[in-house]
Amino acid sequence: MEKTLSSVIIKKEWDIVGARQAGRKIAIDLGFGSVDQARITTAISELARNIYLYAKHGEITFEKVYGVRKVGIKIIASDRGPGIREISSVMKDGYSTSGGLGAGLPGVKRLMDEFDIQSDDHGTKVTVIKWARQ
Amino acid sequence: MSSLKSDISNYKELLSQYLESRDEAVLYQAEQFSKQTIQQNISPDEIVNEHYQALQELIPNMDETVKDSFQFLIETMISYGLAYQEHQVLREKQIELRSEIGVAANMQETLLKTQIPDYTTIDIGVKSVPAKEMNGDYHHFIRDTQGNLGVAVADVIGKGIPAAFCMSMIKFALESFSDNQIYPEWVLDSLNRVVFRNLEEGMFVTMFYGLYDIYTHQFYYSSAGHEPCFVYRSDSDEFEKIDAKGLLLGVENDVIYEQRQTTITKGDYIVLLTDGVTECRMGDRFLKQQEVLDVIKLYADLPSSDIAENVFKHFERLQDFDLRDDITIIVIKRNE
Numbered sequence: 514m515e516k517t518l519s520s521v522i523i524k525k526e527w528d529i530v531g532a533r534q535a536g537r538k539i540a541i542d543l544g545f546g547s548v549d550q551a552r553i554t555t556a557i558s559e560l561a562r563n564i565y566l567y568a569k570h571g572e573i574t575f576e577k578v579y580g581v582r583k584v585g586i587k588i589i590a591s592d593r594g595p596g597i598r599e600i601s602s603v604m605k606d607g608y609s610t611s612g613g614l615g616a617g618l619p620g621v622k623r624l625m626d627e628f629d630i631q632s633d634d635h636g637t638k639v640t641v642i643k644w645a646r647q
Numbered sequence: 648m649s650s651l652k653s654d655i656s657n658y659k660e661l662l663s664q665y666l667e668s669r670d671e672a673v674l675y676q677a678e679q680f681s682k683q684t685i686q687q688n689i690s691p692d693e694i695v696n697e698h699y700q701a702l703q704e705l706i707p708n709m710d711e712t713v714k715d716s717f718q719f720l721i722e723t724m725i726s727y728g729l730a731y732q733e734h735q736v737l738r739e740k741q742i743e744l745r746s747e748i749g750v751a752a753n754m755q756e757t758l759l760k761t762q763i764p765d766y767t768t769i770d771i772g773v774k775s776v777p778a779k780e781m782n783g784d785y786h787h788f789i790r791d792t793q794g795n796l797g798v799a800v801a802d803v804i805g806k807g808i809p810a811a812f813c814m815s816m817i818k819f820a821l822e823s824f825s826d827n828q829i830y831p832e833w834v835l836d837s838l839n840r841v842v843f844r845n846l847e848e849g850m851f852v853t854m855f856y857g858l859y860d861i862y863t864h865q866f867y868y869s870s871a872g873h874e875p876c877f878v879y880r881s882d883s884d885e886f887e888k889i890d891a892k893g894l895l896l897g898v899e900n901d902v903i904y905e906q907r908q909t910t911i912t913k914g915d916y917i918v919l920l921t922d923g924v925t926e927c928r929m930g931d932r933f934l935k936q937q938e939v940l941d942v943i944k945l946y947a948d949l950p951s952s953d954i955a956e957n958v959f960k961h962f963e964r965l966q967d968f969d970l971r972d973d974i975t976i977i978v979i980k981r982n983e
Contacts, residue, residue, distance in 0.1 A: 547721050548696045555725040606733045606740075620729040 520574040521561075523592075529561040532573045539575050539586055543645045552624040553586060553643050559621045560590035560639055568594025568636065578642060585626070585644040593636040600630055658694075659701035666705065688735060690728035695721050748808075752780040755811045759818055764790040768861060771796075772951030772978040774959040778970040783810030784921045786975055787818060791826050795861050797834070800977055801854040802873070802921040804895075813852065816845060831856040831869035832906035835893060839871065839904075842897035852896040855919055864911045864981060869904040871896045874922050877940065879947065881914030886940045889917075916951065916980035918943055923974035951978040 518539055521532040536557040540550045557573065564571035571592025578587045597603055606619050618639070622628040627642035661680060665673040684694060699717040703709060759782075763771050775784055789797035801817060803810035820841040824834060834856050842852055853873040859866050868876070872895035877886045893904035911917065920939075946957045955976045962974065 546696075547699065547718055548692060551692070551718075551722045551725045554722070555729075606736050619733065620726075623729060623732055624725070 518575045518577055520572055523561050523564040523571050523573060524569070526565055529558055529565060532557050532561045536573075536575060536586070536588065539577070540643075543577070543584055543586055545586075545643070545645050549643065549645070553588075556621045556624040556641060556643075557588060559617070559624075560588065560641075563618075563637075563639075564590060564592045564594070568592030570594075571636075580644065583644050583646070585642050587640065587642045588625075589638065589640050591636065591638040596634050596637055597630075597632040600632055604630075658697045659704060662698070662701050663705055688732070690731045692721055692724035692728035695724050748780050751808065751811070752777075752782075755781055755815070758815050759785060761787045761818075764788055764796060766796070766861065768864075768981065768983055769796070769859065770951045770980040770982055772953065772955040772980075773976070774952075774955035775973070775975040776959060776963075776970065777973045778923070781808055781811040782973050783814070784923065784973040784975040785814040785817060786919075786977055787821055789821065789829075791829050793861075795829065796859040796979075797829055798857045798859065798919065798977065798979065799834075799854055800873070800876075800919045800921060800975055801852055801896075802923075802973070802975075804851045804853070809850065813842075813846060813850060817842070817852065817854075829858055830906060831858055831867050831891075832904045835869050835871050835896070835904040836902065839894075839896045839902050840900060843900050846897045851898060854896055857917070857919070859911070859917075859979065865908050866911050866917060867906055867908045869893055869906045871902075871904065874920055876920060877918045877943075878909060878911065879916045879918065879944070881912070884944075886918075886944070911981045913981055913983060916947075916954075916978055919975075919977040919979075921973065921975040923970065923972035951980045954978045954980075 519535050521528060521535050523529065523532065533554045537550055537554050540553045545553065561573055564573075571590065571594065574589040574591070576587040576589070578585045603618055604622070618630070621639070621641060625641040625643045627640075629640045631638045658680065661673060661676055664670070665677070681694075695717070699714075699721070702717075703714075763773060771788070773786060775782065775786055777783070783803045785799070785801045785803075787797075787799040787801075789799075791797065799821060801814070803813050817838065820838055821834070824837060828834060828837060835854065838854070846852075852871070854871045855868065855873040855876055856870075857866055857868040857876075866878070866889075868889055868891060870876075870891045871893045875888045875890035878889055879886050887909075889907070889909060891905040891907045894902045942961050943954065943958055945961075946954045949957065955978050958976050959974060963970065
């Protein structure tokens with residue numbers, strides 16, 4: 514069972530903060546602790562920044578997900594930007610951090626429990642899940 | 648996760664001990680604790696969180712503002728945590744790569760191995776040491792059917808793995824030449840064609856090639872843009888520069904290599920080098936050629952292999968044991 518809770522349009526840098534706020538609120542509701550909250554918001558920042566920097570326009574959607582005796586937050590970042598040609602190379606460590614651009618997609622993957630990415634000429638969709646320990 | 652849990656209680660324990668006693672011994676234990684957590688790959692944000700959790704238990708009525716400030720601190724530490732984890736992964740990868748390069752370097756050594764021929768009339772010594780793991784210098788000895796000695800010393804412009812690949816090609820080309828192509832001008836001309844055809848643009852090789860006629864003690868030599876080499880003359884106790892005109896290998900298809908010759912008399916010795924020796928830096932200046940020769944002369948009375956060894960040691964020390972370039976020294980001495 515999945516339920517869309519909210520979604521935030523990313524067009525300008527300031528929208529990143531809005532996405533963080535929306536994500537944090539859901540994380541608190543789901544009972545995530547301080548560190549996990551910080552991890553989730555950092556991942557949201559990273560995803561939203563990628564949209565803002567490379568696609569200019571996109572959306573972050575939040576869903577509540579249920580597993581076997583667990584509940585989690587699902588974050589979907591989608592855009593209609595130019596897409597990522599070589600996903601495996603941007604998923605390599607050191608690709609973005611060395612230039613000081615931040616944690617990059619490998620960082621997002623580390624911060625969350627589940628990670629998936631799809632990308633073509635018409636855009637990119639990153640889906641991540643963090644499970645709350647119950 | 649369970650080890651992390653036990654550490655959390657440990658941290659709280661240590662912290663409470665310290666807050667009571669302000670004892671240096673507990674601080675020492677904290678230092679040990681941090682080493683342990685590093686071993687367990689626990690990232691900085693988790694330590695901050697441990698501290699926050701422990702404080703909440705030790706100070707039940709903690710001020711809300713202080714609590715909030717911890718949320719702020721944890722948030723700031725998340726990226727450090729990520730950078731730390733990434734660092735761990737990259738470090739493992741580096742170890743992996745290094746061992747792969749080690750294997751490649753071993754393979755290079757096996758592939759490029761050249762036997763120093765044994766003569767009674769001349770004494771040959773070689774020292775070749777790479778600056779990094781892979782050697783961009785190359786030397787090669789060939790003994791033809793009459794027993795004459797062919798000697799090559801080469802330097803690829805560029806270092807590391809590409810240079811090593813290039814050297815393998817040169818070695819196999821050299822070995823494929825037949826016995827009637829032993830004269831230096833021929834060898835360099837043929838090699839140049841091979842290199843020109845097979846090497847990417849922007850990669851060049853310098854080579855000095857010599858043929859020592861073991862019966863007449865004539866030394867024939869040609870150079871493809873290589874460093875000048877030297878002959879020590881025992882009668883005058885001076886070095887004589889030997890050099891010949893010729894373009895680096897691989898620049899143009901048709902190059903004419905000049906061939907010269909000189910007579911080696913008893914007590915003379917030939918010194919072939921790469922620019923790792925002659926362009927040896929001392930602080931911020933290059934060594935002068937004369938200084939290099941003075942060093943070589945210091946060891947003139949020793950057997951060839953000892954001359955090469957000692958000269959190398961001398962320059963290694965001059966560069967503070969941190970070679971900037973591959974170094975190759977070949978000494979060929981006429982005994983009788």
